[in-house]
Amino acid sequence: MERRVPRVALGGDGYTISALIVGGWQLSDGHRAAAVDEAALLRDLAAAARAGWTTLDCADIYTGVEELFGRFRATHGASLREDGVELQVHTKYVPDLDELSSLTSESVERVVDRSLRRLRVDRLDLVQFAWWDYGIPGYVEVAGWLDDLRAAGKIRHLGVTNFDAPRVREILDAGVPLVANQVQYSLLDRRPEHAMVALARERGLGLLCYGALAGGFLSSKYLGRPAPAEPLANRSLVKYRLVVDEAGGWERYQELLATLDAVAERHGRTASAVALRWLLARPTVAAAMVGTFHGEHFAANLDALSLVLAERDGKEIETAIGRLDDLEGDVFGLERVADGPHSRIMWKNLSAERR
Numbered sequence: 140m141e142r143r144v145p146r147v148a149l150g151g152d153g154y155t156i157s158a159l160i161v162g163g164w165q166l167s168d169g170h171r172a173a174a175v176d177e178a179a180l181l182r183d184l185a186a187a188a189r190a191g192w193t194t195l196d197c198a199d200i201y202t203g204v205e206e207l208f209g210r211f212r213a214t215h216g217a218s219l220r221e222d223g224v225e226l227q228v229h230t231k232y233v234p235d236l237d238e239l240s241s242l243t244s245e246s247v248e249r250v251v252d253r254s255l256r257r258l259r260v261d262r263l264d265l266v267q268f269a270w271w272d273y274g275i276p277g278y279v280e281v282a283g284w285l286d287d288l289r290a291a292g293k294i295r296h297l298g299v300t301n302f303d304a305p306r307v308r309e310i311l312d313a314g315v316p317l318v319a320n321q322v323q324y325s326l327l328d329r330r331p332e333h334a335m336v337a338l339a340r341e342r343g344l345g346l347l348c349y350g351a352l353a354g355g356f357l358s359s360k361y362l363g364r365p366a367p368a369e370p371l372a373n374r375s376l377v378k379y380r381l382v383v384d385e386a387g388g389w390e391r392y393q394e395l396l397a398t399l400d401a402v403a404e405r406h407g408r409t410a411s412a413v414a415l416r417w418l419l420a421r422p423t424v425a426a427a428m429v430g431t432f433h434g435e436h437f438a439a440n441l442d443a444l445s446l447v448l449a450e451r452d453g454k455e456i457e458t459a460i461g462r463l464d465d466l467e468g469d470v471f472g473l474e475r476v477a478d479g480p481h482s483r484i485m486w487k488n489l490s491a492e493r494r
């Protein structure tokens with residue numbers, strides 16, 4: 140693979156990431172039914188890194204993935220470094236809902252130390268902090284404890300995930316130097332545009348975007364097809380099937396897909412490449428995450444980066460988006476509605492269950 144993934148600066152200290160990030164959720168136990176061929180996957184990840192796709196995303200709660208990325212460093216890190224390729228591994232700190240009111244600086248440090256051990260590094264490149272329930276006080280204090288660990292050298296940069304604009308502002312105003320917010324952002328879900336993009340621009344944050352391909356729904360494999368029957372094949376499809384419904388349902392989503400497919404065909408690319416290209420051109424978007432548990436799509440997704448959308452393409456895409464419903468509220472607002480459809484499918488006490 141030719142090396143051609145743009146680098147994006149985060150945090151102003153010379154730290155750079157690749158504009159595409161390998162998503163690790165798909166590699167966690169419990170995400171999908173299919174087994175992972177680890178040796179083949181690690182070879183594919185190394186090839187992707189040599190092509191410039193050097194940044195990976197995982198989480199303390201993605202069971203087995205920090206360990207897997209640690210093994211990736213151990214098996215391929217030295218030869219990648221010899222070729223001048225440095226990996227960046229982003230993890231998350233996602234405390235269980237049931238423990239939010241009893242966290243201490245010690246319990247936070249224990250989780251960070253565990254991530255360091257699992258990833259086999261002396262310092263975590265980026266820790267993205269999550270908080271399931273704003274009604275439980277403490278997120279600013281916990282962010283401050285993470286900042287102490289940053290100052291102590293255990294973390295290079297701090298970010299958040301799924302925090303809305305007022306809370307990101309609150310954490311920044313408390314003096315915690317966040318560099319990124321990991322949010323859902325795609326042709327189907329443009330909630331970041333309601334408030335987060337403006338805040339990110341004002342405060343110099345980069346958006347690291349998941350759902351970029353809506354778990355695969357933003358690809359032509361679903362074009363002209365009926366909605367897949369339940370049970371769906373993996374957790375991403377369960378999540379983004381709800382997003383398709385929020386955006387107006389299967390028929391209107393099909394119209395968007397048809398537009399993406401037509402644009403893609405004019406350029407000899409895939410509908411997914413068009414979806415990624417659209418996202419990467421949005422203001423304040425630092426990177427798009429793409430999940431994987433095999434290397435099949437790496438080349439096609441790298442191809443998105445050299446796609447140049449013409450004015451006509453942009454207009455057609457905007458018209459198709461305009462026919463969809465705009466999801467309500469700030470980022471992750473619908474997901475926080477107690478007993479709502481999005482909240483019901485989420486596992487909020489994974490650490491305890493997998494301890």
Ligand SMILES: NC(=O)c1ccc[n+]([C@@H]2O[C@H](COP(=O)([O-])OP(=O)(O)OC[C@H]3O[C@@H](n4cnc5c(N)ncnc54)[C@H](OP(=O)(O)O)[C@@H]3O)[C@@H](O)[C@H]2O)c1
Nearest residue numbers: 162163164349350352353354355358375411428429430436
């Ligand atoms: N912070 C959070 O709350 C949060 C939530 C979700 C995800 N994430 C992060 O974001 C990452 C991305 O996950 P996601 O759930 O949003 O899924 P996604 O990246 O939108 O979709 C991944 C799926 O898209 C399909 N795909 C990828 N490239 C394709 C291509 N070129 N053509 C056709 N299909 C393609 C693959 O499906 P097949 O393999 O079936 O073909 C793959 O499993 C995760 O791994 C995780 O790191 C974070």
